Amino acid sequence: MLPRHEVAPLTYGPHRPRVLVAEDDAQMRRLVVDALKKDGYDLVEECDGGRLLVRIAAIYSFEGTVDPFDLIVSDVRMPVCSGLDILKGLRDAHWNTPVVLMTAFGDDETRARAHKLGALLFDKPFTMQSLRAKVRELLSAR
Amino acid sequence: VKLVQKLSVALVAGIRATLAVNGYFRVKREVALFESDRARDHRLIGRALASAVCAVWRSDGKDAALAIVEHANAQEGKVHIRWVPDETAGVHDVALANSRVTYVPIVVVGHAEGALELSESRATELAYIRTTIADTVLTTTLLVGICAGLSALLGAWFVGRPVRALADKAQRVGKGDFEGPLRLKQKDELGELALEMNAMCEQLIAAHARVTAETQARILALEQLRHADRLMTVGKLASGIAHELGTPLNVIGARAEMIATREATPDESVEYARVIVESCDRVTRIIRQLLEFARRKGPQKAPRDLREIAVQTVELLRPLAAKKDVELAVPPTSGAAIVDADAGQLQQVLTNLVVNAIQATGKPLSVPAPTNGGSRGAPDKGPKIDISIRTVDATPPADHGGARGPYRVVTVEDEGAGIAPENLAHVFEPFFTTKDVGEGTGLGLAVAYGIVREHGGWITVDSEVGKGSRFSVFLPLPS
Numbered sequence: 147m148l149p150r151h152e153v154a155p156l157t158y159g160p161h162r163p164r165v166l167v168a169e170d171d172a173q174m175r176r177l178v179v180d181a182l183k184k185d186g187y188d189l190v191e192e193c194d195g196g197r198l199l200v201r202i203a204a205i206y207s208f209e210g211t212v213d214p215f216d217l218i219v220s221d222v223r224m225p226v227c228s229g230l231d232i233l234k235g236l237r238d239a240h241w242n243t244p245v246v247l248m249t250a251f252g253d254d255e256t257r258a259r260a261h262k263l264g265a266l267l268f269d270k271p272f273t274m275q276s277l278r279a280k281v282r283e284l285l286s287a288r
Numbered sequence: 289v290k291l292v293q294k295l296s297v298a299l300v301a302g303i304r305a306t307l308a309v310n311g312y313f314r315v316k317r318e319v320a321l322f323e324s325d326r327a328r329d330h331r332l333i334g335r336a337l338a339s340a341v342c343a344v345w346r347s348d349g350k351d352a353a354l355a356i357v358e359h360a361n362a363q364e365g366k367v368h369i370r371w372v373p374d375e376t377a378g379v380h381d382v383a384l385a386n387s388r389v390t391y392v393p394i395v396v397v398g399h400a401e402g403a404l405e406l407s408e409s410r411a412t413e414l415a416y417i418r419t420t421i422a423d424t425v426l427t428t429t430l431l432v433g434i435c436a437g438l439s440a441l442l443g444a445w446f447v448g449r450p451v452r453a454l455a456d457k458a459q460r461v462g463k464g465d466f467e468g469p470l471r472l473k474q475k476d477e478l479g480e481l482a483l484e485m486n487a488m489c490e491q492l493i494a495a496h497a498r499v500t501a502e503t504q505a506r507i508l509a510l511e512q513l514r515h516a517d518r519l520m521t522v523g524k525l526a527s528g529i530a531h532e533l534g535t536p537l538n539v540i541g542a543r544a545e546m547i548a549t550r551e552a553t554p555d556e557s558v559e560y561a562r563v564i565v566e567s568c569d570r571v572t573r574i575i576r577q578l579l580e581f582a583r584r585k586g587p588q589k590a591p592r593d594l595r596e597i598a599v600q601t602v603e604l605l606r607p608l609a610a611k612k613d614v615e616l617a618v619p620p621t622s623g624a625a626i627v628d629a630d631a632g633q634l635q636q637v638l639t640n641l642v643v644n645a646i647q648a649t650g651k652p653l654s655v656p657a658p659t660n661g662g663s664r665g666a667p668d669k670g671p672k673i674d675i676s677i678r679t680v681d682a683t684p685p686a687d688h689g690g691a692r693g694p695y696r697v698v699t700v701e702d703e704g705a706g707i708a709p710e711n712l713a714h715v716f717e718p719f720f721t722t723k724d725v726g727e728g729t730g731l732g733l734a735v736a737y738g739i740v741r742e743h744g745g746w747i748t749v750d751s752e753v754g755k756g757s758r759f760s761v762f763l764p765l766p767s
Contacts, residue, residue, distance in 0.1 A: 171535045171536075171539075173535075173536070173539045173563055173566070173567060174535050174538060174539050176563075177538070177539050177542050177543060177563075180546070181542065181546070184551065223531060249534075250530050250531040250532075250533070250534025250535055250538075251526075251527045251530040251531050251534070253527070269534075270530075270534035270535055270537070270538040271534055271537040271538035271540075271541050271542075272538065273541065273542065273545060274542040274545060274546065275545070
């Protein structure tokens with residue numbers, strides 16, 4: 147478990163949507179963050195499944211003190227823990243935070259699991275336009 | 289000599305011996321009878337003549353008596369009779385080589401006056417014996433001839449012909465022709481043997497058909513497995529390529545889009561262009577490695593010293609290791625370890641293994657260690673990678689085949705993070721990687737494995753999470 151000071155500090159306004167981006171490829175992560183920032187969200191980045199898990203667990207452990215996320219954008223294949231596994235954990239804990247998964251190889255199994263867990267799956271390469279539109283749609287629905 | 293001839297010779301010899309023994313005893317018996325007849329005749333004649341001679345001797349004197357003897361001798365054809373003055377003790381027979389002699393004493397008034405000698409040549413007797421022997425020989429020869437002829441004919445018909453047929457059949461069976469059952473009409477042992485042989489052939493045909501069917505089924509199953517395996521490999525390759533190329537392509541496309549739509553500031557555009565170039569480099573690198581994997585040239589083999597290759601590789605990689613604070617150790621060389629190999633390719637294999645070891649050792653664990661609290665070397669000591677070479681007796685793995693024998697082994701042993709048991713089986717598959725993006729494409733070990741296989745060797749891996757991994761490259765000794 148990471149020490150508390152490593153968890154993102156409470157600097158975001160309560161009305162601005164918070165989006166968590168998890169992607170192990172630095173350039174890809176940077177790209178998604180840059181694109182979403184343009185739509186005015188607060189963004190938090192993680193570089194692998196393990197850190198993403200720690201981040202989510204922190205919200206769960208310090209409920210009330212750490213703001214939850216309004217949306218999670220995550221790669222499927224990442225070191226330590228896959229995006230699908232984390233999605234499964236979220237749903238098991240009855241967290242219905244919208245999740246957008248990105249994958250370079252969306253086989254039928256991955257697609258079926260993502261669909262069952264209520265997540266959207268983007269096949270790489272995809273345009274930032276389509277991602278931004280979908281994120282906007284999901285956040286406005288909340 | 290054929291069996292039939294042997295039997296005939298034995299039979300004929302037996303007949304001949306029996307006839308010879310029979311003839312011998314018959315001749316002997318007849319000669320004895322002949323002898324006793326003649327002796328009795330001689331004695332009868334002798335006694336009668338002696339009585340007459342005695343009477344004449346008494347009445348008319350010696351000369352008249354001897355005249356009677358002369359007369360009697362002249363009358364008898366075969367028996368020669370004469371008076372001998374010698375004293376003789378009663379009637380007795382003497383057997384000489386060519387004649388039989390009987391002496392009868394002449395007693396005149398209680399006083400012996402010589403004896404009558406009756407002798408007969410054995411010529412008749414010998415002639416009879418000769419005739420009998422000649423008859424016997426002729427008869428036996430005829431019999432032997434007939435027997436020999438008959439046994440040869442019957443033997444050839446009842447033994448030779450079926451045995452030849454059996455031998456032909458056995459030869460055909462030996463050549464793998466089980467068809468055409470043997471038809472022998474005889475109900476004897478040879479007939480039974482033929483029936484047994486036919487039964488055996490039928491069983492062989494059935495067994496052969498069974499084996500053929502099983503082999504074909506196995507080949508078919510193997511083909512299907514291979515096909516499935518190929519499909520799986522293609523699938524994995526596709527998945528790997530998609531994963532490795534999808535992300536940089538996504539970056540390139542989206543960054544270019546941002547520049548094109550003027551969404552990015554001029555400064556950002558410059559930065560994005562740089563990112564695009566980097567991503568293109570990454571794609572190029574992946575494609576180059578993929579091509580290298582796909583159209584790898586066959587090894588240009590020559591006798592090489594494995595130690596020299598290992599030392600050169602280690603020297604090349606020492607700077608990289610130093611950057612990650614890892615020590616590379618090659619035990620001091622003790623004699624050459626010659627293998628028939630492509631030095632460049634082997635160096636590539638060792639480079640891939642050592643780079644992997646450096647990355648595994650130098651890589652900090654991204655989450656608290658899963659199984660233990662950190663048994664890795666103390667930070668002041670610094671982790672070490674050992675590269676050792678030795679010659680051992682080893683048995684190639686089942687999919688490689690071959691007999692147990694001596695092999696040269698290069699071992700690359702690290703004290704790194706180790707490989708999880710569920711990943712161990714996949715480490716040599718193309719595009720399999722647990723490394724962070726940018727650190728590896730998942731082709732290094734697949735390439736190493738392919739090269740070593742082309743050198744007639746194989747790679748094994750032992751690993752324990754938290755303790756480290758050991759990769760061993762087995763290479764055959766030069767023939």
